[in-house]
Amino acid sequence: MPDIPIVVLGGGGVGKSCLTIQYIQGHFVDKYDATIEDVYRKPIDLDNQPAVLTIVDTAGQDAFGAMRDQYLRKGQGFVLVYSITDAESFQQLKRIYAQLCRVKGGKSVPCVVVxxxxxxxxxxxxxxxxxxxxxxxxxxxxLEVTAKNRRMAEEVFETLVHTIRNGGNASEQKHANGAGGTFRTDARQSGTGLHASDNAGLHLVAPSALSPPSYPKKKKSMRSAVSAAALLSLPPLMR
Structure with missing residues (x-):
């Protein structure tokens, strides 16, 4: 079976290990040593195409700067994780992605942003x-997910495998929210507008009262920004 090397990237404390362990072992861990770097192997049979995923869960302090470039060079696909509760982790992820693009030399990089x-x-x-x-x-x-939900963890890695097999071309974005639905946006056509699609088996992980705010004023300007951003060539300049 073909081997697909995947690297999970992100700052410390964003839930990289929790997400990976949920996918590999099917349970959520409350406490984990963020300084440990692990490698997992998981056989899959997605769309009747068997493969083995070799998943490198990078340690938080190595996610940027001191991280050895060979992980980036050898990785075929990348899970880019930030915490929605930590704005700095989001900015750090942009810097990590910029480093990834430099190491890859401007090549198309199959990724999923989580x-x-x-x-x-x-x-x-x-x-x-x-x-x-x-x-x-x-x-x-x-995607927006919780590592406490196994189906959402599976969706992350399955989406990445599909992206890798499609040559890194992802015209649709999936947004899995706390209300239990799966939403898709086409980055080239519909901006950030969220449109309901067929249920993908994701389950309720938070009451509807905890659904993300709509940001009505911000959403209008973001639609224009996304339409313009979709025309940018890779790698984009991240600051």
Whole structure:
């Protein structure tokens, strides 16, 4: 079976290990040593195409700067994780992505942008529109999830595998929210407008009262920004 090397990137404390362990072992860990770097192997059979995922869960302090470039060079796909409750983790992820693009030498990089901790939406510091805009600039899928939900963790890695197999071309973005639905946006056509699609098996992880705020004024300007961002060539200039 073909081997697909995947690297999970993001700052410390954003839930990279929790998301990976939920996918590999099917349970949520409350406490984890963020200084440990792990490598997992998981056989999959997605769309009747068997493969083995080799997943590198990078340690938080190595996510940027001291991280060895060979992980970036050898990775075939990348899970880019930030916490929706931590604005600095979002800015750090942009810097990590810029480093990834430099190492890859401007090649198309199959990625999925993941806003984790949607179960803590009352403490949201990064809006869905901001995450969607960044994903549009990177031309990759966008999801908001909680590592406490196994189906959402599966959706992250399955979406990345689909993106890798499609040559890194992701015209649709997926947005999995705390209300239990799956939403898709086309980065090239519909901006950040969220449109309901067929149920993908994601379950309720937070009461509807905790659904993300709509940001009505911001959403209008973001739609124009995303349409413009979608025309940018990779790698985009991230600051």
């Amino acid at each position: 806003g984790n901790k949607i179960d803590e939406v009352n403490y949201r510091a990064v809006s869905p529109e901001e995450g969607s805009l960044f994903a549009a600039q990177a031309q990759c899928p966008f």
